[in-house]
Amino acid sequence: MNQHSLEQIAAQLNSSNVSDRILAMIELQKETMPAQDAYPLIKQAIYDENVQVRGMAAFSLGVKQTPENRAILVNVLEADPDYNVRAMAAGALGYLEDQQALAPLTHAFYEDTSWLVQFSAAVALGNLKNVQAQAVLLEALNSKNPLLQEAAIMALGEIGAISVIDRLLQYVNADDWMLRKRLAEALGNLPVPQSQAALNDLQQDSNPLVVEAAVRSQQKLAKLL
Structure with missing residues (x-):
């Protein structure tokens, strides 16, 4: 990235026009933008007065990775007044x-x-693939919010939580088809006979998206078992 282009993006980022600052963030997120060049400008944008700009900056810190990003994202996660920005920070940490x-x-x-x-925190914990996250993910699984249950199922699959397979299998006949789909996806990461049996059932599901996910996971398991 040449200095002239960086100066143009910096000028946009300092504009009083929100649209200009958003366009600057789009440029900073591009694959062709080196992380070391983007970082100083993203760090500036993370404190922008506009929620959308801050959210884009938080997301960018997950994509344009430098050793400094985690500390900044944790601060945003803990202190930003807007829940959308905090959610973006959680996702970026993942x-x-x-x-x-x-x-x-x-x-x-x-x-x-x-x-x-x-x-976002639950999904990010899955991305860490750390079994120490299992306890909090089980809390999410117990939530009455089906979206949190979805996140928990996905994340428990990501961390390979075979020890709680029986808890996950309770969702084979869940009323919410998205929960069944997330389960089908998660089982592809849990190479035990119970997963195979459940996937056989899910391949007979009334929802074609659940069936498709179950078929993919069954094929995945065939290579692992």
Whole structure:
């Protein structure tokens, strides 16, 4: 990235026009933008007065990875006044796959009052693939919010939580087809006979998207078992 282009993006980011700042963030998120060039400008944008700009900046810190990103994202997760931005920060921490994010993500799940932040934190915990997240994910599974249950099922599959397979199989006949679909996807990461049996049942599901997910996971399991 040449200096002239960076200066143009910096000028957009300092504009009083929100649209200009959003366009600057789009440029910073492009694959052709090196992380080391983008980082100083993203760091500036994370404190922008506009929620959309801050959210884009938080997302960008998960994609444009540098050693400094985790600390900034944790601060955003804990302190930003807008739940959308905090949710973006939680998701970005998952992208980093930094195991030091386990504690702040767990704290966010238990303490944040927004279900969206809790959802993002649960998904991010799955991205860490750390079995220490199992306890908090089981809490999410017990939630009355089906979206949090979805996140928990996905994440428990990601961390390979075979020890709680019986808890997951309770969703084979869930009324919500999305829960059944998430279960079908998760079982592809749990190579035990119970997963195969459940996937056989899910391939007979009334929803074609559940069936499709079950077929893919069955094929995946065939290579693992």
